[in-house]
Amino acid sequence: MEIATLLSVGLSNGCLYGLVGLGLVLVYSSQGIPNFAHGELFMAGAFLAYTAIVLLGLPYFLSFLIAVVGIGLMGMLLEWLAIRPISLHRSLGRASSEVAIVLATVGLAIVLKGLARIPWGDSVRNLPTAFTTQTVTIGGVAIATQRLLIVAVTLVLTVAISVFFARAPLGKKMRATAQNPTGAKLIGIHTSNIYSATWALAAACGAIAGVLAAPLIFLHPDMGTRMLLKGFAAACLGGFGSVTGVLLGGVLMGVVEIFAGRYIATSMMDIFAPIIIILVLLFWPQGLFGARRAARV
Amino acid sequence: MRTLLQNNLVWLFFAGTVALSFTTDAYSQYLMNLVLVYVVIGQGLNLILGFAGMFAFAHGAFMGIGAYVSALLTAKLGVSLLVAMPAAGVAAAIVGALIGFPALRVSGLYLAMVTLGFSEIVQWGIKHWKSVTGGPDGVSVPAPVLFGHRFYGDYPTFYIVVVVALAMTLLAQAIIRSKLGRAFVAIRDSEIAAQCSGIKVARTKVLAFAISAFYAGIGGSLFSLTQSYITPENFGFYQTTLHFCIVIVGGAASLAGPIIGSIILTWLPEVLRNAQALQEIGYGLMLILFVIFAPRGIAGFLIDKGILPRERFSLRRPSLPGRSRPAPQEG
Numbered sequence: 027m028e029i030a031t032l033l034s035v036g037l038s039n040g041c042l043y044g045l046v047g048l049g050l051v052l053v054y055s056s057q058g059i060p061n062f063a064h065g066e067l068f069m070a071g072a073f074l075a076y077t078a079i080v081l082l083g084l085p086y087f088l089s090f091l092i093a094v095v096g097i098g099l100m101g102m103l104l105e106w107l108a109i110r111p112i113s114l115h116r117s118l119g120r121a122s123s124e125v126a127i128v129l130a131t132v133g134l135a136i137v138l139k140g141l142a143r144i145p146w147g148d149s150v151r152n153l154p155t156a157f158t159t160q161t162v163t164i165g166g167v168a169i170a171t172q173r174l175l176i177v178a179v180t181l182v183l184t185v186a187i188s189v190f191f192a193r194a195p196l197g198k199k200m201r202a203t204a205q206n207p208t209g210a211k212l213i214g215i216h217t218s219n220i221y222s223a224t225w226a227l228a229a230a231c232g233a234i235a236g237v238l239a240a241p242l243i244f245l246h247p248d249m250g251t252r253m254l255l256k257g258f259a260a261a262c263l264g265g266f267g268s269v270t271g272v273l274l275g276g277v278l279m280g281v282v283e284i285f286a287g288r289y290i291a292t293s294m295m296d297i298f299a300p301i302i303i304i305l306v307l308l309f310w311p312q313g314l315f316g317a318r319r320a321a322r323v
Numbered sequence: 324m325r326t327l328l329q330n331n332l333v334w335l336f337f338a339g340t341v342a343l344s345f346t347t348d349a350y351s352q353y354l355m356n357l358v359l360v361y362v363v364i365g366q367g368l369n370l371i372l373g374f375a376g377m378f379a380f381a382h383g384a385f386m387g388i389g390a391y392v393s394a395l396l397t398a399k400l401g402v403s404l405l406v407a408m409p410a411a412g413v414a415a416a417i418v419g420a421l422i423g424f425p426a427l428r429v430s431g432l433y434l435a436m437v438t439l440g441f442s443e444i445v446q447w448g449i450k451h452w453k454s455v456t457g458g459p460d461g462v463s464v465p466a467p468v469l470f471g472h473r474f475y476g477d478y479p480t481f482y483i484v485v486v487v488a489l490a491m492t493l494l495a496q497a498i499i500r501s502k503l504g505r506a507f508v509a510i511r512d513s514e515i516a517a518q519c520s521g522i523k524v525a526r527t528k529v530l531a532f533a534i535s536a537f538y539a540g541i542g543g544s545l546f547s548l549t550q551s552y553i554t555p556e557n558f559g560f561y562q563t564t565l566h567f568c569i570v571i572v573g574g575a576a577s578l579a580g581p582i583i584g585s586i587i588l589t590w591l592p593e594v595l596r597n598a599q600a601l602q603e604i605g606y607g608l609m610l611i612l613f614v615i616f617a618p619r620g621i622a623g624f625l626i627d628k629g630i631l632p633r634e635r636f637s638l639r640r641p642s643l644p645g646r647s648r649p650a651p652q653e654g
Contacts, residue, residue: 060436111615125378126614128435129571133610136564140603147600251560255443258436297447300440307429307437 030167032284038173040280041180044273045235046257047264048187049228051272054261055204056224057113059124062131063104064232064257065250066138071097071233072240072249073142076153086156094233101229102222108134109225110218135250142247153240176238180273183234187227188269200224252296259299262306265313275314332631333496336582337489344481352477356549358589359481359488360542365569365581366495367538372567373575374504375531376511377426378435382566384442385415385536387449387558389543391456394464394553404467404548408487411544412537418445419536423529442563449555461554464547480548487545491538496578498534507531508576539566561603568606572613574622579631583621 046068053061071093078089108130112123157171191197203210203220211217235253243249256279263275279302287295306313340355347355364386371379389411396407425437449456456462466475467483474480498504506527509517518524547553565588573584588606595601617624625631 108611108615126618128378129567129614130611132564132567133607133614135607136561136603137607137611140600140605140607143600143603255440258440262436293447293451297444300443300447303440304425304437304444307433308425311429311433 027167028288030165031169032288033281034167034169034173036281036284037277038170038176038280039284040260040277041176041273042235042239042253042276043256043260043279044276045180045183045231045238046253047260047272047276048184048269049231049235050257050261051264051266051269052224052228052231054266056200056221057109057127059127059131060258061228062128062254063134063138064228065252065254066135066142067097067101067229067232067250068236068239068253068257069142069247069250070100070138071236072153072245073146074233075237075240076151076245079154080151086154090156090234090237093237094230097233097236098226098230101225101227101232104134104229105222105225110221113221139247139250146245147247150244150246153237153245155241170242172238172241179234179238183231184269184273191269196223252299255299255303259302259306262303263314267313271313278314326632332579333489333492337485337492340485344478344485349477352481353549354589354593356477356481356484357546358585359484360545360549361566361569361585361589362488362582363491363545364539364542364566365573365585366492366578367535367542368566369570369575369577369581370495370498370507370538371531371535372570373577373580374499374511375507375528375535377528377531379422379426379438379532379535380435380563381422381438381442381445382535382539383558383560383562384445385419385539386543386546386562386566387445387555388418389415389540390547390553390558391449391462391543392540393544394462394547395455397467398462398465404469404483404544408541408544412540415540415543416533416537419539420529420533422536423532426528426532427525439560442560446555446559449558456555459555461552463552464550467548474548477549483548484545487541491541492578492582495538499578503527503530564606564610568610570620571618572609572620574620574624574626575618577620577622577626577631579625580620580622587621 046064049064049067050061053059053064074096075089075093078084078092079086082089084092109127112126112130155170155172156175159171161168161170162174163169191201199210199215200220200223202213203215203217207217210220236250239253257276260276260279261272263278264271264273265275266272279298283295283298286298340359344352344355364382367385368379368382371377392414393404393407393411396402396410397404402410422438422441426434429437450459452458466473466479468474469483472479474483506517506522509520509522510524510527514524517527543558546557550557569581569584569588571584572587573582574580588609591605591609592602595605613620619626622631626633
């Protein structure tokens with residue numbers, strides 16, 4: 027019984043890590059950089075939903091939509107303001123412009139954190155859950171409805187994004203740009219627009235994860251940093267390349283973490299992500315699920 | 324006259340701090356001590372980031388190791404600072420070398436993640452190894468006793484900090500001008516070309532990590548002296564970001580860069596009224612703006628204007644069309 031409960035918690039946490047990791051993978055595969063500001067997009071999504079639900083009194087799912095679209099637009103804006111000017115510095119050479127972009131994302135991360143701290147830094151806040159019924163009992167195991175929602179949304183989103191990359195013209199253009207930016211330009215793809223779209227999609231994924239996770243963890247400007255590490259760990263396990271890989275990586279991470287936290291020591295929960303990042307990058311740089319390449323994004 | 328000034332900028336800076344220390348009140352003296360602490364750490368980060376071109380994201384953790392080793396040795400074992408401070412540097416350097424080995428296997432931006440993960444682990448370790456480190460409560464740092472004299476307060480601490488900072492800056496200058504420094508630059512500009520010229524790339528990279536961590540360790544030890552109390556929170560992601568701002572704003576791959584950066588980024592919080600939110604926004608915006616508009620920092624600008632002397636191994640001016648250096652091979 028306890029194992030089933032732990033499994034449900036681990037699975038839903040894992041889905042969240044997968045969602046955060048997905049946003050990281052999207053930016054990584056298009057621009058080759060780890061986006062250190064992604065945790066703050068997650069945080070911003072949660073706070074935008076909080077503003078809509080609690081402060082403006084809008085219905086939950088409308089607020090969810092506002093948060094996702096709003097943060098998607100914000101991701102696009104951030105790319106335009108801080109990332110694009112650097113990628114235009116051709117003279118820097120590829121390697122140093124990548125370092126510059128990573129530094130810019132670090133800068134974005136702390137700016138966003140500081141901006142959120144002005145109105146919301148004083149205390150922790152709570153976001154209401156999606157449904158008024160808190161738990162349902164399935165086969166004798168009480169499962170929080172919020173966790174079921176997380177798993178459902180993650181599965182739908184993974185399928186949708188896989189289909190998007192396989193079928194949609196924009197998805198195909200994104201894949202082309204990721205594979206070979208010069209080649210993509212030659213066949214008439216506006217790669218700058220593609221980067222904007224990638225950032226919007228990645229930020230929207232982060233916002234979805236943020237709104238879903240907020241009722242389970244508390245809202246605070248620092249909430250994104252820990253999630254960023256967990257998302258990195260999921261993305262590393264997934265080999266930084268495939269949509270299903272990062273989801274599997276996240277789920278593995280969530281399940282192992284919850285069992286280690288329960289049966290070894292609770293403090294292990296916080297240290298698991300960095301250990302996984304180091305071990306995977308050192309010994310399996312392709313990731314555990316990287317070889318499958320279900321959808322190279 | 325001008326060249327004479329230009330060639331002795333390091334001495335001028337340190338002479339200036341000593342002269343100023345006669346005019347300061349206790350609080351400005353504390354800030355000046357902090358500037359010198361960050362000069363040491365900035366020089367260390369600059370060696371690895373600016374000169375060797377490696378993305379180490381763990382200097383907050385190295386600094387924490389140094390601070391805790393020195394504070395615990397002096398507080399709990401009663402060891403003299405003359406032993407504890409080098410021990411802090413060596414401890415950080417050993418850990419740095421251990422982190423340097425992964426640098427041989429993962430390149431570029433993966434290294435950023437590995438080192439970030441490592442610094443999380445260090446912070447976690449300090450927080451949870453309660454029997455030794457005191458956990459989240461931190462450790463109180465005793466005033467050091469050297470040659471029978473007790474260095475208590477901001478003014479006496481200044482004399483320790485300024486001597487160490489001067490020594491470490493001169494050491495950095497010596498490293499940059501040595502064969503090793505040229506090997507760092509060669510690896511930064513092209514790893515393959517460096518290997519072809521007979522540089523042992525692996526050994527040099529590990530050495531870069533160890534030296535850089537040594538600087539951060541010594542800096543951490545000095546930092547613990549300026550604070551009467553250290554906690555794990557002092558050495559997190561925020562601290563590492565501050566070090567990056569110091570090097571980038573001041574000017575990477577320049578000896579003057581970390582000095583300029585430390586002055587600006589230590590005084591900036593005072594302008595920003597010590598509010599964490601405003602500090603974060605200020606640091607972040609500076610980092611973004613400098614990375615976009617002035618990747619070589621203030622030192623690079625001053626060098627172009629002829630105010631600072633041209634340094635032999637600083638980053639080349641990025642605006643020469645068609646003469647950018649080729650991207651190093653990935654992998």
